[in-house]
Amino acid sequence: MxxxxxxxxxxxxxxxxxxxxxxxxxxxxxxxxxxxxxxxxxxxxxxxxxxxxxxxxxxxxxxxxNAQLMGIIAFVYLVPMVLLVTGYLLAQAFGLTQGWCILAGVIAFGVSVLFIVALDRWVKRRKxxxxxxxxxxxx
The missing domain is CATH 2.40.50 (OB fold (Dihydrolipoamide Acetyltransferase, E2P))
Incomplete structure (x- = not known):
C-alpha cells in the first residue's frame, strides 16, 4: 500500500x-x-x-x-463480529433467554476488544x- x-x-x-x-x-x-x-x-x-x-x-x-496490513485489518474488523455472533448463538444453543443471549454476545465482543488491544501492543512492540x-x- x-x-x-x-x-x-x-x-x-x-x-x-x-x-x-x-x-x-x-x-x-x-x-x-x-x-x-x-x-x-x-x-x-x-x-x-x-x-x-x-x-x-x-x-x-x-x-x-499489503499482506501483513490486510491481515491486521481483517482481524480488527472480523473478529469482533464473529465473536459477537458466536457468543449469541452459543448461548442460544444452551437454551438461554434472549436477554442472556444478548449479554453473551456483548461479553464475547468485549473479549474481542481485549484481543485487539493485545494485537496492537504486539504490533507496536515488534514494530x-x-x-x-x-x-x-x-x-
Whole structure:
C-alpha cells in the first residue's frame, strides 16, 4: 500500500518521522480540493526508512507491506463480529433467554476488544508495520 506523507523530522540512522494523511480524509487529487496537508485533515505520525534521502517538509510516497496490513485489518474488523455472533448463538444453543443471549454476545465482543488491544501492543512492540519512503511526491 502506498500513501502520501510529509517529512516532519529526519534522523542520522536513515529514518524519518513522517505525517501520513489518513486515506479516508484525502482523495489525493490536490487540484480539486485545494491541496494536501491542510490542518483539517487527520494525520498519523510514524517512523519510516528514508531510502530517498528526503528532507524536512518534503512530500513523499511511503509504502508498507499489503499482506501483513490486510491481515491486521481483517482481524480488527472480523473478529469482533464473529465473536459477537458466536457468543449469541452459543448461548442460544444452551437454551438461554434472549436477554442472556444478548449479554453473551456483548461479553464475547468485549473479549474481542481485549484481543485487539493485545494485537496492537504486539504490533507496536515488534514494530511489525514498517513504512519505507520510496519516492519524492510530484506536485
Amino acid at each position: 502506498t500513501q502520501t506523507a510529509q517529512i516532519k523530522q529526519t534522523f542520522p540512522n536513515g529514518t524519518a518521522e513522517v505525517a501520513v494523511i489518513r486515506q479516508g480524509a484525502c482523495a489525493h487529487n490536490c487540484s480539486e480540493c485545494g491541496g494536501c496537508m491542510t490542518a483539517a485533515q487527520p494525520t498519523v505520525t510514524a517512523l519510516a526508512e528514508n531510502t530517498v534521502d528526503a528532507k524536512v517538509g518534503e512530500l513523499v510516497v511511503v509504502e508498507t507491506e 511489525s508495520i514498517q513504512f519505507r519512503i520510496v519516492a519524492h511526491k510530484e506536485a
